[in-house]
Amino acid sequence: MGYTDPHCAESRPVAGPSGSRTTRGASRTRLANLHRGCVKVDGNGVRTSTQGSFSGTMVSAMSSSTTARAYWKPEEETLARPALEALQLERLKRTVARVCESVPLYRKKFEQAKVTPGDIRTLADLRRLPFTTGADLRESYPAGMLAVPLDDTLRLHTSSGTTGKPKALFFSRQDVDNAAELIARSFVAAGMTKRDIFQNMMTYGLFTGALVTHYGAEKIGCLVIPAGPGNSDRQLLLMQDFHTTSIHLTPSFALYFADVLEKRSIDPRKDLSLKRAFVGAEPHSEETRRKIEDALGLRVFNSYGLSEMNGPGVAFECQEQAGMHLWEDHYIMEIIDPESGEALPPGERGELVLTTLVREAMPILRYRTRDITSIVDAPCACGRTHRRIQRITGRADDMLIVRGVNIYPQQIERILMGVPKLGRNYVIVLEGFDEMTVKVELSEAGFDDQLEHVMALQNEIVGLLRAEILTKPNVDLVPPGTLPVSEGKAKRVIDNRKL
Ligand code: ADP
Ligand code: ZN
Numbered sequence: 256m257g258y259t260d261p262h263c264a265e266s267r268p269v270a271g272p273s274g275s276r277t278t279r280g281a282s283r284t285r286l287a288n289l290h291r292g293c294v295k296v297d298g299n300g301v302r303t304s305t306q307g308s309f310s311g312t313m314v315s316a317m318s319s320s321t322t323a324r325a326y327w328k329p330e331e332e333t334l335a336r337p338a339l340e341a342l343q344l345e346r347l348k349r350t351v352a353r354v355c356e357s358v359p360l361y362r363k364k365f366e367q368a369k370v371t372p373g374d375i376r377t378l379a380d381l382r383r384l385p386f387t388t389g390a391d392l393r394e395s396y397p398a399g400m401l402a403v404p405l406d407d408t409l410r411l412h413t414s415s416g417t418t419g420k421p422k423a424l425f426f427s428r429q430d431v432d433n434a435a436e437l438i439a440r441s442f443v444a445a446g447m448t449k450r451d452i453f454q455n456m457m458t459y460g461l462f463t464g465a466l467v468t469h470y471g472a473e474k475i476g477c478l479v480i481p482a483g484p485g486n487s488d489r490q491l492l493l494m495q496d497f498h499t500t501s502i503h504l505t506p507s508f509a510l511y512f513a514d515v516l517e518k519r520s521i522d523p524r525k526d527l528s529l530k531r532a533f534v535g536a537e538p539h540s541e542e543t544r545r546k547i548e549d550a551l552g553l554r555v556f557n558s559y560g561l562s563e564m565n566g567p568g569v570a571f572e573c574q575e576q577a578g579m580h581l582w583e584d585h586y587i588m589e590i591i592d593p594e595s596g597e598a599l600p601p602g603e604r605g606e607l608v609l610t611t612l613v614r615e616a617m618p619i620l621r622y623r624t625r626d627i628t629s630i631v632d633a634p635c636a637c638g639r640t641h642r643r644i645q646r647i648t649g650r651a652d653d654m655l656i657v658r659g660v661n662i663y664p665q666q667i668e669r670i671l672m673g674v675p676k677l678g679r680n681y682v683i684v685l686e687g688f689d690e691m692t693v694k695v696e697l698s699e700a701g702f703d704d705q706l707e708h709v710m711a712l713q714n715e716i717v718g719l720l721r722a723e724i725l726t727k728p729n730v731d732l733v734p735p736g737t738l739p740v741s742e743g744k745a746k747r748v749i750d751n752r753k754l
Contacts, residue, residue: 324574324637324638325443325444325446325448326440326443326444326638326639327436327439327440327442327443327444327475328436328440331440331584332440332444332638332639332640332641333638333639333640334584334640335640336640339583339584339640339641340378342584343378343583343584343587343612344377344378346584346612346613347375347378347381347587347610347612348372348375350610350611350612350614350618350620351372351375351384351620352372353402353618354402354618354620355371355372357402357403358399358400358401358402358618359399360391360395360399360400361620364385364387365384365385367385368383368384368385370383370384370385378587381587381589381610381621382589382598384610384620384621385620385621386596386608386620386621386622386623387619387620387621387622387623388622388623389422389563389623389625392422392423392563392619393422396421396422396423397423398423398425400617400619401425401616401617402615402616402617402618403425403427403615403616407427407428407615407616408425408426408427408616409426409427409428409430409431410425410426410430410431410466411423411424411425411426411461412424412426412461412462412463412466412562412566413461413462413562414561414562414563421461422562422563424463424562424563424617425616425617426565426616426617427615427616429613429615430565430614430615430616430617431470433565433585433613433614434463434467434470434471434565434566434568435467435470435471435473435474436471436474437471437565437568437569437582437585438467438468438470438471438472438474438567438568439471439472439474439475440568440571440582441471441558441567441568441571441580441582442468442471442472442475442477442501442533443475444571444572444573444574444580444637444639445531445533445554445556445571445572445573445574446530446531446554446574447472447475447477447501447531448475448477449475449476449477450477450500451472451475451477451478451500451501451530452477452478452480452497452498452499452500452501452528453472453477453478453479453480453499453500453501453502453503454480454482454490454493454494454497454499454501454502454503455468455469455472455479455480455481455482455483455502455503456482456483456484456490456502456503456504456508456512457483457484457503457504457505457536457743458483458484458742458743459481459483462562462566462743463560463562463565463566463567464503464535464536464566464567465481465483465503466566467560467565467566467567467568468503468533468567468568469481471568472501477501478497480493480497480499484504484505484508484742484743485742487511487512487515488515490512491515491516491519491521494527494528494529495526495527498528499527499528499529500528500529500530500531501529501530501531501532501533502529502531502532502533502553503532503533503534503558504532504533504534505534505535505536505537505741505742505743505744505745506534506535506537506539506543506544506547506745507537507680507741507744507745508741508742508743509532509534509547509551509555510543510546510547510550510679510680511679511680511740511741511742512551513546513547513550513551513679514678514679514680514735514736516550516551517550517699522552523550523551523552523553524552527552529551529552529553530553530554531553531554531555531556532547532551532553532554532555532556533556533558533567534547534555534556534557534558535557535558535559535560535567536567536743536744537744537745538646538647538648538649538650538653538664538665538668539557539646539665539668540646540665540668540669540672541646541669542668542669542670542672542673543668543669543672544557545672546672546679550679554576556571556572556576557571557572557576557579557646558571558572558579559571559579559581559626559644559647561624561626563609563619563622563624564586564609564611564614564619564622565614568582569581569582569585569586569609570582570643570644573635573637573639574637575635575636575637577631577635577643578631578635578643578644578645578646579643579644579646580635580639580641580642580643581641581642581643581644582641583641583642584612584613584641585611585612585613586609586610586611586612587609587610587612588607588608588609588630588642588644589607589608589609589610589621590603590604590605590606590607590608590628590629590630591605591606591608592605592606593605593606593625593627593651599629601629601630601631601632601642602629602630602631602632603629604627604628604629604645604648605627605628605629606623606624606625606626606627606651607624607626607627607628607644607647608621608622608623608624609621609622609624610622625650625651625652626647626649626650626651627647627648627649627650627651627663628644628645628646628647628648629644629645630642630643630644631643631644631645648663648665649663649664649665653665653748655683655685655748655750657685657689657691657724657726658689658726660724660725660726662724662726664683664747664748666723666724667681667683667693667720667723667724667728668681668747669723670716670719670720670723671693671695671716674715674716674719675698675700675701676697676698676700676701676712677695677696677697677698677701677716677732678695678696678697678698678699678701678735679696679698680695680696680738680740681693681694681695681696681738681747682694682738682739682746682747682748682749683747683748683749684749684751685748685749685750685751685752686751686752687752687753688752688753689752690729690752691726691728691729692728692729692730692731693716693720693728693729693730693731694731694733694738695716695730695731695732695733696732696733696734696735696736696737696738697712697732697733697734697735698735699735702734702735709732712732713730713732716730716732717729717730
């Protein structure tokens with residue numbers, strides 16, 4: 256944990272009831288602190304005073320453990336379940352009435368399903384509503400699902416198009432603000448305070464990933480460095496010169512960046528001030544989290560979101576790092592069997608379906624995310640009452656069928672990341688008639704020019720993979736740094752099969 260320099264024990268003013276804006280004086284103090292190297296204030300350097308209103312003011316309380324527990328808006332984050340569910344119902348009714356009135360696609364869907372807004376009397380009635388799919392969004396392109404006049408929209412984003420043509424997503428002023436609020440809530444849950452220096456290494460542009468988190472971090476009052484992805488040397492320079500404490504990036508870029516630090520002989524624990532990384536936008540395993548944490552000397556927080564639901568900030572890990580709180584005052588979640596569409600109980604894995612409760616410009620009902628996860632019903636030690644979801648294991652569309660066996664690429668990743676002699680980059684190639692080859696880089700330490708050692712490692716990995724995916728893949732061990740690098744979402748599967 257960082258050190259406390261007496262010069263900067265608490266030199267920044269505490270925001271009062273009017274909000275958390277950083278004053279000019281405060282920013283100067285932060286820069287002065289920077290130059291004195293005082294930015295390593297511990298993550299618990301949160302304000303411990305509960306003065307001020309709850310609105311936009313970070314508040315902390317002592318948890319049963321010894322660490323201070325911070326909330327962005329405790330009255331929203333710790334709302335008792337009955338009140339939270341009553342709020343959901345009220346917001347759901349309002350959303351359903353609005354889309355029925357203003358979105359022809361929903362009017363038509365309601366007619367087909369023989370349902371009217373008046374039929375929604377309880378939360379369970381949600382199941383009477385039709386699903387919305389990615390295809391609905393694409394067919395409504397560019398503005399068919401807009402629920403407000405175009406003049407009332409403020410920003411356009413698109414999905415990154417991992418699975419086809421992009422979807423256009425509009426935000427009203429309120430939507431832009433709500434998206435930033437959820438990020439502020441999520442970042443504070445992971446221990447961020449206004450003293451943090453936030454280097455945003457996600458892609459800026461049409462993709463929601465960077466802009467939404469940018470405004471969320473600014474809401475907290477952090478110094479935000481809009482670095483964007485790529486250019487690792489510049490990233491490193493910024494981290495060193497501005498004492499970056501928190502970064503936001505894809506897991507694949509984090510793994511690559513770890514390699515860069517190793518090559519430059521940078522010891523992040525000694526040479527950098529990093530405390531945490533927010534990692535999202537693509538599935539990754541617990542093993543990958545550990546690998547990033549070890550290599551970058553920080554804590555990794557899983558961040559889940561999708562453009563259709565505002566982008567990042569839909570579900571986020573708190574300091575307990577045991578599942579992601581899905582912000583249930585903004586979204587209703589369901590888990591369904593992706594084949595039958597039937598609801599599945601908490602604990603069972605299936606497809607996540609989300610309904611927006613406060614989106615103005617583009618409300619979406621029962622959106623089939625295709626993401627596979629399960630609901631964690633148990634209360635969280637952090638005190639937040641919003642239920643959690645487990646790490647996403649992949650998309651329903653990601654599932655590969657190889658020789659009749661269902662395989663998720665993440666199963667392969669989990670095995671590879673658990674082998675210390677292996678590096679951090681891999682690709683799964685499918686060719687011919689169901690021939691699967693896993694190409695994986697060796698780590699610098701695992702690189703060995705003795706053929707028999709390489710063969711032995713190769714056989715070991717084939718065995719581990721075969722036990723996990725129940726079919727025998729080929730394994731190709733390649734030297735470190737030889738596979739293509741991804742700065743955004745990684746393409747891990749190349750399917751050239753002639754089936
Ligand atoms: P696209 O659908 O075009 O990729 P987005 O950029 O909105 O559009 O990406 C959202 C998707 O990214 C999610 O539906 C999910 O599949 C994936 N994703 C986002 N965050 C995570 C995460 N933390 N873990 C796993 N997958 C994630
Ligand atoms: Zn929690």
